[in-house]
Amino acid sequence: MSEEFIKRIQKEIEPYKKINLVGAIQYLDQMEEFRKRTPDKEFVVKQSLYRAKYPGQILGCDVYAADAPDCDATLAFTQGVFHVLGIPVKFGKEVINADPESQTVEVIKAKTAEKYRNRILQGVGLALKAKSVMFVESTKAGQTYGVKLLKKAMKDAGKKVYSVGGDDISYTRRNEFRHIDVFINTACQRIAIDDMDKVDKPIINAEDLEPYLLK
Numbered sequence: 001m002s003e004e005f006i007k008r009i010q011k012e013i014e015p016y017k018k019i020n021l022v023g024a025i026q027y028l029d030q031m032e033e034f035r036k037r038t039p040d041k042e043f044v045v046k047q048s049l050y051r052a053k054y055p056g057q058i059l060g061c062d063v064y065a066a067d068a069p070d071c072d073a074t075l076a077f078t079q080g081v082f083h084v085l086g087i088p089v090k091f092g093k094e095v096i097n098a099d100p101e102s103q104t105v106e107v108i109k110a111k112t113a114e115k116y117r118n119r120i121l122q123g124v125g126l127a128l129k130a131k132s133v134m135f136v137e138s139t140k141a142g143q144t145y146g147v148k149l150l151k152k153a154m155k156d157a158g159k160k161v162y163s164v165g166g167d168d169i170s171y172t173r174r175n176e177f178r179h180i181d182v183f184i185n186t187a188c189q190r191i192a193i194d195d196m197d198k199v200d201k202p203i204i205n206a207e208d209l210e211p212y213l214l215k
Contacts, residue, residue, distance in 0.1 A: 001030055005103045010038055012096050012105050013075055018042045020068035022058045022087075023077035030100050031056055031077045044071050061188035063087045066095070081108060088113035089120070123182065123204035124212060130181035132160040135206070138187035139165055147186050147206050153213040175200050184209065 013019055021043050023031040035043045045056040048064035058065050058076070063086040066074050076084045076097045087095045088110045095108045127133060133154060135147060154161050162180065183203045 001033060001100060002103065005098075005100075005105075006034060006037055008105050009034060009075070009096075009098045012107070013038075013041065013073060016041070016072035018044065018071045020044050020046070020066055020071040020074040021077075022046075022056050022063070022065045022074060022084075024059075024079065024083050025054065025057050027077040027079075027100050028054060028056060034075075034077070034098075044068050058083050058086070060086065063090055066091060081106075084108055085113060085116075089116045092117065119202075120204065120208055123202040124209055126202045127182045127184065127204050127209055128212060130159060132162065132180055133182045133184055134162040134164060134177060134180045135184045135186055137163060137165040147184075149214055150184075150206055150210060157213075177201075 019041055021031050021035060022045075031045075035045075046065045046068055047055045048057065048062050050064050051062040052059050052065060056065050058078070060083055063083070066076075066087045067090075068074065074087060074093065074095045076087070076095050077100060078084055078097060079099050079101045081097065084095045084097050085108065087093065088108060092110050092113075094110050097106050097108055098104075099106070135151065137147075151161050151163075162177075164177075180201060183199065183201055184206050185203055186206045
């Protein structure tokens with residue numbers, strides 16, 4: 001990383017004392033380099049217990065390394081906003097994103113994700129009231145989220161529960177299922193966010209629904 005790029009990142013995090021560090025897998029080395037070259041700050045690197053394999057690593061469907069409420073800010077090393085958008089959606093906080101490819105530093109405000117957060121909460125409410133739901137599951141290795149208990153809970157609540165699977169999860173095709181009230185995504189969590197405006201019926205991630213049904 002260039003000295004000028006590092007200085008711009010350091011200027012952006014100057015107001016903060018304790019900073020949560022995260023990054024896409026291809027930029028974890030740059031994340032570590034920045035930590036070593038910024039000795040005056042306290043950095044926290046967490047290990048996700050979900051899908052990410054390495055400390056500080058985030059995925060489009062796993063941002064739990066950013067679950068650090070004791071930190072003043074989150075600094076991410078990723079390209080674009082695909083990986084980091086999940087952080088304000090999940091935790092309601094802004095993220096400072098340093099893109100090693102474009103050498104840009106951008107602050108992703110929490111309000112950027114407000115639309116998605118509101119839609120998620122609306123989807124949860126509609127799923128709880130729905131008469132028929134469809135679980136959309138991927139057969140790709142590592143993407144299927146365990147939902148047996150969730151399906152049972154919904155059946156016990158008197159709902160009609162359907163499932164559809166495939167390697168290519170495309171919600172635009174789900175518009176054909178007119179009898180379904182709500183789709184429940186069990187694959188990559190970003191699918192529900194990316195396709196939110198592409199399907200006529202609400203889409204909710206299984207993980208977002210679990211706290212309301214699996215108590």
